[in-house]
Amino acid sequence: MNFASDNVVGASAPVLEAIVRHNGGAMPAYGADPLTLGLTPRFRQLFDHPDLAVFPVATGTAANALALSVMVPPFGLCLCHEEAHVMEDECGAPEFYTHGAKLHGLPGTGGTIAPDTLDRFLGGLTRHVKQMPPRALTLSQLTESGQVYTVEEITRLSRVAHSHGLTVHMDGARFANALVASGCSPAEMTWRAGIDILSFGASKNGALAAEAVVVFRPDLAETLDFRRKRAGHILSKGRFLAAQLDAYLADDHWLANAAHANRMAARLAAGLAEIPGVRLAWPVRGNELFPIVPAALDQALRQGGAVYYDWASRSLPAGETVREGERMIRLITAFSTTGTEVEEFLALARRAG
Structure with missing residues (x-):
């Protein structure tokens, strides 16, 4: 009776079988293998987006921190809920990878941020050089209280953020659970609602250790490969990350x-x-x-x-x-x-x- 977390269980049978199946023989290293190269068309079809870029990593912390590193400069501010995972449970990784950007938490019932709360906060900021300028908003899906942002809520929050010049990130550690609960499509919950980058979680839902940074704006994807390499998150045997994600998505597993x-x-x-x-x-x-x-x-x-x-x-x-x-x-x-x-x-x- 262990209900401590969805991290405490193992990987699903299809994921483990895929790792074993792709273990034999030689494949190009560092993401040049056919499995990894195949993730881009796979995710483009899944999200109905012709230009998205996908960057597999091994942990959710890496996915979130690397995503925010391309959205927020060292002097910038990233807004999140005051109890968000990125703020309370990642040991400063976003601040580390952004080289000093600051996270600022906003209140909200159930771990959610209301659009009016966001708008009031942004409207009340000065534009003085003494103040770190806001550059991104990150939303947790599910939230730290197990709640789901609806498509309408995401759309309204994204509009507020974009109107103030912010980009919008979604920490989708439990993206699949939220998607099933909402009954919408991956596209509707992300880029069509205004999300610019998604941390696509898989490890909590059947993968062994596999996540992906999914970038819906090509201009934000430009430096991510270099950042991922500098951070040590391009695996030499990248096929094993890709094998997990391939099996995870197959047949709507x-x-x-x-x-x-x-x-x-x-x-x-x-x-x-x-x-x-x-x-x-x-x-x-x-x-x-x-x-x-x-x-x-x-x-x-x-x-x-x-x-x-x-x-x-x-x-x-x-x-x-x-x-x-x-x-x-x-x-x-x-x-x-x-x-x-x-x-x-x-x-x-x-x-x-």
Whole structure:
């Protein structure tokens, strides 16, 4: 019953089989192999975009930091939610790769930024040389509270950002989960809504270690290969990154994985909602849920073998709070989470409740 993260599970069978299948023989190194070269037409078809560029990397941190490095100069400001992963969980990697640019967090319920909040902040800035000029906005999809930016919300935020001269990045660590939840196309959630660069996540949803920086504006892609090489993220045996992404996308495997994880989260949430004293901090949109539970229930779950994280947030809905004698916890389901694991957790919760 490990619901700590979708990072704690292994890779999916099709991904592992692809790595083994492409292990034999010799292939050109450093991304010159046919598999890596084939990613560009594959992603162009997936996103219905004739000019996008794709740059595979091994980690989400690298994808986010390298993406922001082409969007924000060293003297620039990158706006994000105040609890965004890029700000709180990447050890300053974006600042490092941008050579000193600053991240500034904006408030918002459920880890989301409202367009009016963004517009007010940008409109209130001076244009004095003493102030770092805003150059980019980054949005997390799913958010750190498990919420989904709708296409309409992304479009409105992008319009505000672009009107102020900013580019827009999406941290899509759980892009597939958000896409399945929204029922829209990859193009609708990204470039058609105004996204300039996407960090396309795969490692949380079935890959072993594979992400991709997907650039929808050719002018932003121009230096990314050089930045990726300087950062040590062009793998000599690049075929193994490409093999993962190829298998991940084949036959909509990535969407099936995400749909399963989302279903398991919904099933877990429905069961927990029936237990007295338990409520959800936010609606369950993807594969993350944040129950507020009695402290005694939290203790019983842990003693019974359940694994998950304590959680805290500054973006709870208005009127919601974690009261004395309560705990907020985070549960994440994965592509490999089974119904049996969910039912065992719920049975343990019912006995304790």
